[in-house]
Amino acid sequence: MELGLNTYQQHEQIDGEKTLGRISLNSADMYKVMHLDGRESNAIPKKRTEQFLVGDWVTLDPQIDFDLINERLPRYSTLGRITGEEYRAEQKCAASNIDQLFICISLNKNLTDSRINRYLYALKKDDEYQTSVVLTKSDLTSDSSKIAAQLAAKLQVPVFCTSSVTSDGIEKLRSSILPGQTVSFYGNSGVGKSSLINVVAQKEVMATSDISAKTDKGRHTTTSSRLIPIENGDFVLIDTPGVKSIGVGANDLAQVFPEIAELAKNCRFNDCRHLDEPDCAVKEAVQNGTLAQKTYDQFLALQKESELTQGYLDKKLAKKLNQKAEFKKQTINYHRYRKPPM
Ligand SMILES: Nc1nc2c(ncn2[C@@H]2O[C@H](COP(=O)(O)OP(=O)(O)OP(=O)(O)O)[C@@H](O)[C@H]2O)c(=O)[nH]1
Numbered sequence: 001m002e003l004g005l006n007t008y009q010q011h012e013q014i015d016g017e018k019t020l021g022r023i024s025l026n027s028a029d030m031y032k033v034m035h036l037d038g039r040e041s042n043a044i045p046k047k048r049t050e051q052f053l054v055g056d057w058v059t060l061d062p063q064i065d066f067d068l069i070n071e072r073l074p075r076y077s078t079l080g081r082i083t084g085e086e087y088r089a090e091q092k093c094a095a096s097n098i099d100q101l102f103i104c105i106s107l108n109k110n111l112t113d114s115r116i117n118r119y120l121y122a123l124k125k126d127d128e129y130q131t132s133v134v135l136t137k138s139d140l141t142s143d144s145s146k147i148a149a150q151l152a153a154k155l156q157v158p159v160f161c162t163s164s165v166t167s168d169g170i171e172k173l174r175s176s177i178l179p180g181q182t183v184s185f186y187g188n189s190g191v192g193k194s195s196l197i198n199v200v201a202q203k204e205v206m207a208t209s210d211i212s213a214k215t216d217k218g219r220h221t222t223t224s225s226r227l228i229p230i231e232n233g234d235f236v237l238i239d240t241p242g243v244k245s246i247g248v249g250a251n252d253l254a255q256v257f258p259e260i261a262e263l264a265k266n267c268r269f270n271d272c273r274h275l276d277e278p279d280c281a282v283k284e285a286v287q288n289g290t291l292a293q294k295t296y297d298q299f300l301a302l303q304k305e306s307e308l309t310q311g312y313l314d315k316k317l318a319k320k321l322n323q324k325a326e327f328k329k330q331t332i333n334y335h336r337y338r339k340p341p342m
């Protein structure tokens with residue numbers, strides 16, 4: 001079991017004879033680490049304040065019945081989302097060093113255009129990992145393949161249509177995962193992420209529980225991310241806790257709204273935001289019916305929200321950097337201080 005190490009080494013160099021491990025569980029800052037022989041042990045960071053993500057590669061100092069985590073190796077990708085609104089906005093990460101992301105959307109009330117657009121906009125990072133949409137619980141509706149085909153024609157990403165009950169679509173999903181890859185499942189609570197992982201793994205590795213009949217929503221059964229190596233296939237899965245909301249920051253709207261990006265080439269201004277600018281090809285397309293009003297509205301809402309949220313995040317980051325610089329200045333002054341001779 002190489003736990004995705006070969007893929008990691010295609011991105012980052014590892015030197016020396018260090019003992020390596022991969023963080024496999026992070027629950028309330030208690031860590032488990034997986035070794036290359038498949039053994040899992042408890043792990044404690046050497047620097048108590050340092051935080052790790054499931055998927056992180058770390059160097060270890062083995063002790064008798066646990067491991068000390070020495071150092072985190074650089075991440076080549078991070079799966080995360082923005083939580084909280086306005087000045088409470090912050091980035092919350094669920095996993096690292098992943099090669100593929102499966103955004104899981106259930107074929108019940110969970111499936112809406114705006115949710116898919118929002119999730120793609122917030123999570124798709126082409127320079128870090130591949131993104132696909134996985135429609136779950138296809139056994140609940142008779143027109144699941146039609147819905148999947150319509151979405152696949154519209155979206156710029158692969159769409160899988162699966163059922164953990166009938167195993168429909170599972171082989172296709174499984175064969176899209178290449179040996180050595182690390183793949184994470186992400187989405188709302190109750191959409192069936194852990195159930196999918198159990199069928200892909202072909203054994204009960206994750207607990208699952210019923211969704212509420214009243215709200216059609218899950219019960220947050222998975223409470224922390226979990227790394228699951230699949231020997232038969234030689235890849236690694238990461239299950240994640242169900243997300244409540246996903247905020248949007250700066251990303252490329254063109255990735256999610258290709259038809260708007262195409263139209264925008266004919267706007268008078270290169271940086272047209274398609275609001276009140278003159279000669280806006282996007283607005284013209286809405287007026288003459290070539291672009292759906294609904295798509296345009298969703299685009300504008302995401303554009304507005306992402307600009308606002310990114311503004312808050314930038315301000316926060318600037319404040320943090322300022323504080324860091326101030327702290328550094330103070331410590332330098334402190335070190336320079338010499339007691340005057342008596
Ligand atoms: N009909 C049907 N039910 C499913 C399917 N997959 C999962 N379920 C049910 O949906 C419920 C929630 O499934 P989980 O796998 O626990 O969902 P989850 O996304 O891991 O939820 P959290 O861990 O709370 O984020 C369970 O009762 C499953 O039996 C499916 O393909 N079809």
Ligand SMILES: [Mg+2]
Pocket residue numbers: 193194195206207208221222239240241242
């Ligand atoms: Mg779960």
Ligand SMILES: [Zn+2]
Pocket residue numbers: 264267268272273274275277279280281282283
């Ligand atoms: Zn325009």
